[in-house]
Every structure is written in structure tokens, then in C-alpha cells.
Amino acid sequence: MAIRSVLQIGDPRLRQPSQAVPRSLIGSQKLTELIGDLRDTMAATDGAGLAAPQIGVPLRLVIFGISRNPRYPEAGPIPETILINPELMPLGDELECGWEGCLSVPGLRAEVPRPRRLQYRALTPTGAWIERKVEGFHARVVQHECDHLDGVLFPDRLAPATAAILIAAAGSAAPEPGARPNAASS
Numbered sequence: 118m119a120i121r122s123v124l125q126i127g128d129p130r131l132r133q134p135s136q137a138v139p140r141s142l143i144g145s146q147k148l149t150e151l152i153g154d155l156r157d158t159m160a161a162t163d164g165a166g167l168a169a170p171q172i173g174v175p176l177r178l179v180i181f182g183i184s185r186n187p188r189y190p191e192a193g194p195i196p197e198t199i200l201i202n203p204e205l206m207p208l209g210d211e212l213e214c215g216w217e218g219c220l221s222v223p224g225l226r227a228e229v230p231r232p233r234r235l236q237y238r239a240l241t242p243t244g245a246w247i248e249r250k251v252e253g254f255h256a257r258v259v260q261h262e263c264d265h266l267d268g269v270l271f272p273d274r275l276a277p278a279t280a281a282i283l284i285a286a287a288g289s290a291a292p293e294p295g296a297r298p299n300a301a302s303s
């Protein structure tokens with residue numbers, strides 16, 4: 118397995134919708150290696166999650182998970198989870214703002230509004246189905262990662278004026294020395 122480079126905003130591959138993982142790939146050595154690369158890359162970059170298109174693979178596959186950690190003081194642990202061809206369904210109308218960052222959008226963090234509760238369903242690497250109802254930080258991480266599968270980056274979820282100001286400011290900022298507490302970087 119290998120640590121792969123993470124595509125950065127401006128790369129057109131981040132904007133392309135990804136394709137469903139074919140059933141024939143599930144359980145294959147090729148998919149196992151891809152998942153290993155995603156896991157290694159996420160660990161090496163201290164991310165909370167990573168989507169396959171972020172390493173240049175246009176397939177509907179994401180990984181996420183965090184252990185309880187001082188970087189995420191208010192976030193409970195999320196078990197390592199791999200979702201293949203995920204489907205998301207918001208539960209209720211409640212929106213919540215929370216801090217997000219992205220390994221593909223360096224130097225920028227913002228409070229992003231998203232549905233607070235949702236249900237998701239996906240295949241796992243063994244070909245079984247996983248279905249969960251989640252809320253809060255867990256729901257946020259899943260939505261952030263699955264946005265990548267549709268070519269959506271978190272600044273797209275901000276009001277256009279806010280996003281323009283933040284991106285301009287981030288472009289002139291020095292690299293961050295460390296992560297901001299309670300912010301997902303994925």
C-alpha cells in the first residue's frame with residue numbers, strides 16, 4: 118500500500134462526478150489495494166476522511182474515521198468506515214453549521230451548513246450492506262466525503278460572497294502550523 122498525493126483545488130479531476138464501483142471489483146485485489154492506499158494516505162495526512170477522487174481515482178468510494186483525539190475535542194470517535202457506492206438521505210429539515218477543512222483545499226476552513234441527521238447505505242469491501250442513522254460530526258464527515266464523489270468541494274456549500282472572501286484570504290495566508298480544534302479535515 119502507498120501514500121498517494123492528494124489532488125488540490127483547481128485540478129479538474131476533483132470536479133468530475135465519479136462512477137459507481139462495479140460489482141466485479143468488490144473483493145478484488147485491485148480494490149483492496151485502492152482501499153489500502155486511501156487508508157495510508159488518510160493516516161499520513163491526519164485526515165478524518167478521504168474520497169477516492171481526491172487521489173485521482175474516479176470511483177464512488179470513501180473512507181473515514183477518527184479515534185478520540187485532542188484535535189477533535191467535541192467529536193466522539195467514529196469507527197473506520199469504508200463506503201462503496203454510498204447513498205445518503207437526510208433525516209428531517211434541521212441544518213447545523215460546523216467547521217470543515219479539506220486536504221484538497223489547503224489553508225481554508227469555514228463553517229458549513231449541512232443537514233444534522235441522515236441515513237446512509239452503502240456496500241462494504243466484503244460486499245455486505247451497511248446502513249446507519251447518524252448525526253452531528255459523523256453525519257458531517259459522511260456528507261463532506263460523498264460530496265467529493267459528485268465533484269463538490271465544501272466552499273461550494275458556502276454563500277458565494279463568503280467563499281470568495283475566504284478563498285482570497287487563504288491564498289495569501291501562510292501554511293497552517295496545525296489543525297484548528299474541532300474541525301474536520303477531509
Ligand SMILES: [Zn+2]
Binds near residue numbers: 302303
Ligand atoms: Zn474533502
